[in-house]
Amino acid sequence: MKTKYFESLIVIFTVFTVVACHKNAASPGGAPPVLPTPPTVTSVFPDTGAYNTIVSISGTNFNPNLVNDIVSFNGVSAIVDSASATQLKVVVPKGSGTGNIKISVGGLSTNGPVFHYVYTYVVSTLAGSGQGFMDGNGTSAKFYRPYGIAIDTAGNLVVADSYNNAIRKITPDGTVSTIAGTGVSGYQDGLAKNAQFSFPKGVRFDSNNNLIIADGYNNRIRKLTTINDSVTTIAGSGSSGIANGKASSASFVYPNNTAVDSAENIYVGDASSLLRKISNDSVYTLLNGQNTSPQFLEIFDLALDKNNNIILVDGGSKVYKITSAGLVSVVAGNAVFGFADGPAASASFSTTAGLAIDANGNILIADEGNFRIRKITPEGIVTTIAGNGTSGYVDGPASSAEFQDPVNIAIDKTGNIYVSEALYNRVRKISAY
DSSP states (O other): OHHHHHHHHHHHHHHHHHHHHHHHHHSTTSOOOOOOOOOEEEEEEOSEEOTTOEEEEEEESOOSSGGGEEEEETTEEOEEEEEOSSEEEEEOOTTOOSEEEEEEETTEEEEEEEEEEOOOEEEEEEEOOSBSOBOEEGGGOBBSSEEEEEEOTTSOEEEEEGGGTEEEEEOTTOEEEEEEOOSSBSOBOEETTTOBBSSEEEEEEOTTSOEEEEETTTTEEEEEETTTTEEEEEEOOSSBSOOOEETTTOOBSSOOEEEEOTTOOEEEEOSSSEEEEEETTEEEEEEEGGGSSSOOOSOOEEEEOTTOOEEEEOSSSOEEEEOTTOOEEEEEOOSSBSOBOEEGGGOBBSOEEEEEEOTTSOEEEEEGGGTEEEEEOTTSEEEEEEOOSOBSOBOEETTTOBBSOEEEEEEOTTSOEEEEETTTTEEEEEEEO
C-alpha cells in the first residue's frame, strides 16, 4: 500500500515539474532561449594582395572547425587554411577581383571590408608567327597586319587581318580560321566566304553577336551576320569624305573602328577628327573634334562605358571622354608625349592606339609608342599592366615582356587581355591571375 502511495507522489511531482518548466519557458518573465549570433569582423590584414595571398581575418563567432566557416572574396569562394573562434586564415582565390569579403558560419553571414585584389599578369603568344596568310593552330598560323580585335559570346577572338583583307577567328585554344574575305582587296557583299574587303581596320560585336567591321579603304561600315553568314553594307558610299545623310550615301574618311550601344546605334571614329553616329539608316556628325575643347586628332579607337559615355583615343598622348550631352573631357594624360604612371592628370602616354573597358570600369590602353599596355582605374590612377618599354618580342612575366607595336585590345569575361601587334603579325595574350 505504501509503495503505490509513493508511486503516486512521484507521478504527481513529475507532472508538476514538467508543467512548471513549460510555464517558465513560455512566461515573459522567464529566461529567453539562447539564439545563435552571426560572425563579426574587426580587422583584415593585409587588405590588398594577389592570388594565393594568406589573409588573416580577426573577429568573433567563427567556428574552430574550419569546414564550417564559409568565406568568399567578391563572391568567389576562398579556402580557409586555419580557424579559431576569433581568427581565420584564408587563401585569396584566383581572379576574384576587388570587392567585399563575406563570412558565413552556421547559416549566419556578415560582410567584411573590401579586399583590393592585385592581378598577376603573364604574357604569351596566342597565335601568329610572322607575315603571311595561313590558318592553323597557334604559332603555325600567319597574319599580315592584324589590327582590330573583339571577343564573341562564346569566347572566340575575331581579328581584322588588314593586309590580308580578311576576317579571322581564333578559338580559345588558339586555332585560327578565316571566316570572311577572299584575301583579295575589293568590295563585295554576300556570303562571307565570297565577300571582299579593303584593309579592314576595326571590329566590334553588337548585342546580337553580329560583327560590325570598319572597312578602311572602302570607306564603309559593314556587318557580318552570324545567322546566315553573310556580309552587308550598313553605311558608306565608298567615297572618302565627311558627308552626312542617308546611310548609303554618307561618306567616311578611312574608318578605324566603331562602338555599338544597346540600341544598336553605331559610333564611328575615322581618320578625320569627326565622331559620327549611324542611327535609323542615317549618318550624322555627333562631334567635330577640331571645334571642341580639348581638341583631338584622328580617332583611332573608341568604346562605351557602363554610363554610355564614349571613351576614345586619337593616337596622341591623351585619353578622352565624351558624355551623351557632347561634353568632352580628358580622362588621363598630361599632353606630353612620354611615359609616366600615377594620377591620371599627370600620367604620360605616347601614341594611344587602342582601348577596351573591363567589367570593373578600368580602361585599358594600347600605348603603342611606349610598347606597353596601361590601365586607368575608375579612381583615376594609371599603372602599367605589361611591357618593359623596350621594343621587341618577349613572352613571360608581364613586367619583363616586350611588345613591338600593340595596336588594339580585347578583354574576355575572366579578365584575360588580348593584344594585336600589327608589325609583328601576332596576337598576344595577357593571362590574368
